[in-house]
Amino acid sequence: MDNNRYSVLLVDDEEDIIRIIMKKLDWESMGLTIIGHAANGVEALEMAEELTPDIVMTDIKMPYMDGLTLCRKLKELSRTIRVIIFSGFDEFEYAKEAIKMEAEEYLLKPVNAVELKEVFERVKNDLDQERAEKRDTEKLKSYYMESLPVLQESLYMALLEGRITSGQIYKYMDTYQIRLPGPYYVVTVLHLSSQSVEENGMDPFLMAMSVQKYAEEQTDRRWRSRFLIYLGDIIMISQLSDKEEMLEYTNDLDRLCRMGNRVLNVRITAGIGYLCNNLEQIPLSYQGAKQAVSYRVLYGNTRAISIADVEPAERVEMNWEDAYSSYIQQIIKKVRVGEQQGLEDAIAEFTGWLSGAQLSMQQYRVVLMDLLAELFRFISSHQLNMEEIFGSSQDVYTKVLQLESAEALGSWLVKICRNLQKAVTFERQDTTKVFVQNAVEYVKEHYADQDLSVEVICKKLNVSSAYFSTIFKKETGKTFVRFLTDYRMEQAVSLLMTGNDKTYMIAEKVGYAEPNYFSYVFKKQYGMSPSKYKADRLEQK
Structure with a gap:
């Protein structure tokens, strides 16, 4: 139409x-x-x-x-x-x-x-x-612009948690109109003393908003900081033009904490994370900033604490331990949703990171063990056959260790993950068929129930009616109501031709409370009333 x-x-x-x-x-x-x-x-x-x-x-x-x-x-x-x-x-x-x-x-x-x-x-x-x-494009644009601050804040949260791969970061930043040219980045957590918030008698969230507004006003504009309130803390994502500015940045945040105590009467600890040179390392800087805040018990609050000062030896270890997990999770996600090109891109990003990470052999083995653990967990949760995925009974870990380069690992991983995608697709198809078959069997057993409906069977199968209706029609070519009606009419014809029950009795046996409605549906289905249908068939014999 x-x-x-x-x-x-x-x-x-x-x-x-x-x-x-x-x-x-x-x-x-x-x-x-x-x-x-x-x-x-x-x-x-x-x-x-x-x-x-x-x-x-x-x-x-x-x-x-x-x-x-x-x-x-x-x-x-x-x-x-x-x-x-x-x-x-x-x-x-x-x-x-x-x-x-x-x-x-x-x-x-x-x-x-x-x-x-x-x-x-x-x-x-x-x-x-x-x-x-x-x-209306203009209205949609207007709605989009109204929603933009919320979308931007959601992206910052995802960036902090490492839920976005490098390939997605810049795409989303462009969509949400965010510019973070860097070239250096540092995350700072402004933590408010819960005791001083209670002493003020102010709502914690309102106090956090007050501190955020004060920080936006007082911090040097050259840091080009982005602010958001997350998990009760004020988070700053700041940009530095040169590594040498880090000391000055720390001093600026230290002044902010001391002045904030005087002006707002709240004790603020600024935990400063590691300096990084790309947005993919923002989660590492954020973890460092949170760790720096925890040192307030040793160094006192109402001051700035840089993780690089208190844990200088931890930086390399954090970089490799925290970075690879998001790449692995992205690969598993692409396997789950069945995106073939997206899968290859995710694997390429992972192996690209692996090539440039300069890991020790021990660290490399840890990464491989975690990768295989995620693959095994996925296979187990979907009840897939391990040998069908990996192709042989050879020890998988030994085989992966024998691969001579990140590129070889990538090729192997693409092959294995494609096997997983195929297996999951077949599993879902089988699940769908079983699901619809269960519905069909339920109809055959309960078609005489006058209350049988989409709602009843969905409750029985524990699925939503929208999902059930879509899947059922896709598999059977009929809506559930049409299928139920057809089956009831088939049973009605069988009863009509093999017994001497009255029409109202047959109606009740096949799930119709109203004999008149049963006759109406029967006539619509076969072009004649039940009595005439029986007479015609007997005459033909």
Whole structure:
């Protein structure tokens, strides 16, 4: 269907009224398309699930499910469906209930063409406006700019925690309009003494905001610092032009702590992390800054403490221990989501880091052990066959150690991770098939249950209805309601042709509380009533 048109589903148990409404308007010129019509609420709900109409126009008084109940269920199905109710009942209670169900319009029969056109035009204009707002580039840009500070802060947090690989950092910085040209970076944690915050009697978060504002005002502009409040501390990501500026930066932060105590009456410790020359090392600097703060018990608070002064020998060790884990986690993530190109890029970043890290042999072995541990953990959690992944019973660790370069390790890792991706894909397909098969078996065992529905079976399988509906239709080619109806009708035919039960008894046995509705569905399915169907089949024999 044309994406610029809106689809309409008409619902009334009087077919003559449906035909009249369809002829009253030039639907095409109004930008609307009739995609179907139903004779009752149950049928309409089934069609809505499959056809997803934009507008549903329904009568109130109908068999099996009335229009108000249909309205409620349609809104549960999708909040975006617009419902127009038309009825011969000019009663306040009906109108009030329609409003409660969030129906867009309430019309009284008989409806003339002018009134009907006006109603549909109003609903269409409302849909047009909603669609325009969603597509309005300027509004989207405005919303984006309003959200930018929050997005930037989220990126800073991810950067501090090492949750972004080098290939992603600059992409996100460009998207979120962040410039950090460096060339040197240092993370500082401004930690507030909990005792002095309590003495002030101020809310800790408000105090942190006060200190952040003061720090933004007082720190030298040449440090080009970015500020955020994270886990109760104020975090500074600062940029230095030269290594030699580190001493001056430390002195500046020391002055900030002393002045902050006088002006704000709160004791501040500035933990200064290691100086680094690329953004990938920001997590290392952040870890160092937190470690520096912990030294306040030895050196006192209300001052700046640089980790490079108190733990100068720890720097190299931190660089290699903390850096590689984010690369490994990124590789596992790409395996999990099935991104082949993304996987190769993640592996290339990891082996590139490995080539330039200047690790000792002992450190190199630790990295390989952690890498293999993550791979084994992934294989175990997905219950995969180890030999199918690695290709032989040879000791994997020994084999990896025998690889002569980071490039050789990368080639081996690409091969293994592709095997993992294939195995996970097959596992998911098998899981999906088992999942749908369980649903089918449940239908076969419980089709006689009159309360059997998507909600019931989803609760049984412990999945969301949206996920279940998507997977079930993909595997069977039918919606769940359609599948259930078809199966019930097959069982009804079997009972009809092999026994002497009355129609109402067969209806009850296949899950229909209303014999009349059962007959209606049967006739719709086979083109004739149950009694005539049986008579015709017996005659053919």
